[in-house]
Each structure stands twice: as structure tokens, then as C-alpha cells.
Amino acid sequence: MGPLIPQEIIAEGWNFLIAFGVGIGFGFILEQAGFSSSRKLAGVFYGYDAVVLKVFFTGAITGMIGLLYLSLFDWIDLNLIWVNPTYLWSAIIGGIIMGAGFIVGGFCPGTSVCAAAIGKIDAMVFFGGIFIGILLFGETFEWIKPLYMAEYWGQIKLSELIGISQGLLTFFIIIAALLMFWVAEMAEKKFPQKEY
Amino acid sequence: MIPRLLLSAVYFGLGIIIAFVPENTTKPFRLTAEQMLNEVKYRSEMVSSDELADWMVNQDPSIQLIDIRTPKEFDQFHLENALNIPLSQILDEEWIDFLDQGIKMNILYSNGTTLAHEAWMISRQLGYENNYVLQGGLNYWTETILNPSAPSPYSADDEIAKYEFRKGASQYFGGEMKSTNESKKTKTDKPIIKRRKKKKAPQGGC
Numbered sequence: 178m179g180p181l182i183p184q185e186i187i188a189e190g191w192n193f194l195i196a197f198g199v200g201i202g203f204g205f206i207l208e209q210a211g212f213s214s215s216r217k218l219a220g221v222f223y224g225y226d227a228v229v230l231k232v233f234f235t236g237a238i239t240g241m242i243g244l245l246y247l248s249l250f251d252w253i254d255l256n257l258i259w260v261n262p263t264y265l266w267s268a269i270i271g272g273i274i275m276g277a278g279f280i281v282g283g284f285c286p287g288t289s290v291c292a293a294a295i296g297k298i299d300a301m302v303f304f305g306g307i308f309i310g311i312l313l314f315g316e317t318f319e320w321i322k323p324l325y326m327a328e329y330w331g332q333i334k335l336s337e338l339i340g341i342s343q344g345l346l347t348f349f350i351i352i353a354a355l356l357m358f359w360v361a362e363m364a365e366k367k368f369p370q371k372e373y
Numbered sequence: 374m375i376p377r378l379l380l381s382a383v384y385f386g387l388g389i390i391i392a393f394v395p396e397n398t399t400k401p402f403r404l405t406a407e408q409m410l411n412e413v414k415y416r417s418e419m420v421s422s423d424e425l426a427d428w429m430v431n432q433d434p435s436i437q438l439i440d441i442r443t444p445k446e447f448d449q450f451h452l453e454n455a456l457n458i459p460l461s462q463i464l465d466e467e468w469i470d471f472l473d474q475g476i477k478m479n480i481l482y483s484n485g486t487t488l489a490h491e492a493w494m495i496s497r498q499l500g501y502e503n504n505y506v507l508q509g510g511l512n513y514w515t516e517t518i519l520n521p522s523a524p525s526p527y528s529a530d531d532e533i534a535k536y537e538f539r540k541g542a543s544q545y546f547g548g549e550m551k552s553t554n555e556s557k558k559t560k561t562d563k564p565i566i567k568r569r570k571k572k573k574a575p576q577g578g579c
Contacts, residue, residue, distance in 0.1 A: 246387075342392075344396065345392045347391055348389060351388035354384075358381075
């Protein structure tokens with residue numbers, strides 16, 4: 178049956194409207210989970226608050242389980258789901274830059290918009306910074322391109338890479354996530370947030 | 374603490390189940406046996422040689438001929454502007470963009486109709502549309518279009534009209550006593566087909 182748009186059950190024109198709705202929902206949940214506070218976000222790096230880790234990993238494992246069960250019951254064709262292609266070096270270096278920006282700025286791109294929307298000035302500055310970054314990237318792209326395109330692995334899935342079934346991989350990731358949540362909660366007790 | 378443990382247990386349980394069930398591999402085939410039977414019953418995939426001749430004479434840009442025979446046979450004789458996709462290579466990734474598209478009308482042909490039909494059934498099972506089969510294949514094409522035989526003078530008017538058309542078409546294709554073994558050395562380029570846009574899911578970050 179699904180995915181609804183590639184199967185042409187819903188016309189393609191609805192794409193943006195649905196994305197708009199999902200985006201609003203996503204922003205709402207981010208704000209509800211307290212992600213508009215840069216202290217909370219940076220907390221994951223200092224160990225006093227692991228809510229970022231918990232929210233995103235819960236989201237990931239929920240999505241994985243949902244997709245696999247839908248596929249099991251023939252409700253979705255996983256072959257039609259877009260898989261982001263892997264450019265290994267881009268992913269690693271981009272991850273480092275993003276992580277560094279996360280610690281320094283206290284936001285990631287999505288949460289900065291969220292926090293800017295409730296009127297936080299630091300988030301607005303961060304949001305402006307994103308565009309400076311985009312401009313720099315665009316202007317130097319020719320120079321960065323060899324690195325950007327290096328180690329292209331195609332639209333590969335982790336399960337294909339290590340050669341186990343998607344279900345088994347999902348199970349391992351669930352175990353890993355639960356263990357991480359447990360460790361993170363211990364860390365929260367060990368490194369309580371300092372009051373200023 | 375209890376809700377978290379409960380939730381963890383639920384995730385753990387769902388994870389165990391999904392780890393043990395086999396992956397769903399039934400998806401690549403889109404048509405049920407009944408749907409297939411219906412399509413075969415109504416013969417909606419057939420294109421007659423007269424229809425094809427008409428389109429070719431008028432140089433209809435929306436048709437794409439696909440020769441299912443081996444490259445050797447293709448080199449000996451093929452219809453104008455045909456593309457050679459041997460049956461054994463029908464699943465090759467190279468050809469997906471030609472077979473699975475919504476712009477041109479693909480007309481599959483072989484010497485008879487068996488190979489073309491086999492190719493058509495495979496493509497239909499994969500859910501591809503716009504593929505058709507030349508009725509009677511090249512043999513019937515030669516018989517009716519290249520070397521048409523005159524109907525008896527007492528035939529119905531439309532029979533005679535059909536013959537007149539075929540005679541004209543035969544001249545166009547340079548038939549009339551020409552044997553099919555005569556090789557046409559026109560090398561046809563692969564037609565350009567707009568690649569279907571990959572459906573992109575919105576790429577998220579946090």
C-alpha cells in the first residue's frame with residue numbers, strides 16, 4: 178500500500194503540505210521536550226541532561242520498528258523508501274563540524290529555529306550563522322568538492338553493510354539504545370547540573 | 374520509574390519479534406494472478422501490425438520499438454529505430470529506465486510472439502506500464518506489411534482498403550519481395566528518455 182506518494186495513492190502535490198504539517202508537529206514536540214533551551218541541549222555533552230539522546234534514539238527505534246512491522250504486514254514497500262546516500266568523509270567531517278557547533282552554539286539547526294520562534298536572541302544569532310555557513314560552503318564548494326564526494330558508498334543500509342537482517346539489526350539497536358539510556362541516567366545523577 | 378521500565382520492555386519485546394520474523398520479500402511483484410489473467414484475457418497488450426505500420430509511416434514520436442531477440446538476429450534485421458533488449462537481459466538495471474517509464478509506448482517484438490510475450494509478462498509483473506506486444510511478431514509483419522497478398526476481388530470493401538494501406542506501407546518500408554534477411558545497417562542510437570525522478574523523502578536533520 179504505502180508509501181502513499183510514490184505509489185500515487187496521494188498526489189505528489191500534497192508532499193509539501195504534508196511536510197508542512199509534519200514540520201509544525203516536529204517543532205511543537207521539540208519545544209515541548211525542552212529543546213529550545215541551549216542548556217538542556219548542551220547537557221548531553223556534559224552528562225547532566227540526556228534528554229536529547231533519549232528523544233532522538235526513541236524516535237529512531239520507534240521509526241525502525243514501525244517501518245519493519247508495516248513492511249511485515251505488507252502495508253509499505255521498503256524498496257520505495259528513499260535512503261540517503263553515504264559519502265563517508267562528508268558524513269564524518271560534517272558530523273564533527275555539526276557536533277562542535279552544537280557544543281559552542283548550544284543548538285542544532287532545527288532547535289535553533291524552534292528557540293528563535295519563542296524569542297530567544299542567541300537562537301536568532303545562531304540561525305543567522307547557519308546562513309553564513311551556507312554561503313561559505315557554497316562559495317568554496319569547488320574547492321571542497323573532492324573531499325565532499327570522496328568515498329561514495331551509495332544508498333547503503335547498515336544492515337546490508339554488516340550483512341545481517343534488518344530485524345536483527347533493529348533488535349541490536351534497541352538493546353544499545355536501552356543500555357545508553359540506562360548509562361545516561363546514571364550520568365545524570367553523577368554530574369548534576371551546576372546552579373548559577 | 375515504572376513507566377520507563379514498561380516502555381523498555383515493550384520495545385525489547387517488539388525488537389525480539391522483528392529480529393526473528395523473516396523479511397518481507399513478496400513486494401517486487403505487483404500484480405496478483407487474477408489481475409494478470411484479466412490482462413491476458415482482454416489482450417489489451419496487443420498492437421496489430423497495421424496499427425504499428427500506420428504509426429511508423431506517420432513517424433509517431435511516442436512509440437519505442439524494442440527488439441527482444443538476440444543481438445545477432447537484431448544485426449541481421451530489425452525494424453527502424455528499434456532498441457535491442459535481449460530477453461536474457463530484461464532485468465538488467467541498464468534497461469529499467471526504458472521499460473519502466475510513462476512517456477513512450479514501448480512495443481516489444483520478436484520473430485513470433487512468444488519471446489515478446491514473455492518479456493511483456495515479466496515487465497507487467499514488475500508493475501511496469503506502457504509495454505505492448507506486436508501481434509504476430511516479425512513473421513506476421515513480413516507477411517502482412519512487407520509482402521501483402523491481394524485479397525480476392527469479391528472481398529469486403531474494408532479488406533480491400535486494408536490491402537491498399539498495406540501496399541502503401543510496403544513501399545514505404547521498402548518491402549515488396551524484399552526478404553527479411555537483407556540487413557539494414559542503420560545503427561540506431563539509444564533514444565533519450567527522461568529519467569524518472571527518484572522519489573525523494575524529505576531529508577531531515579534535527
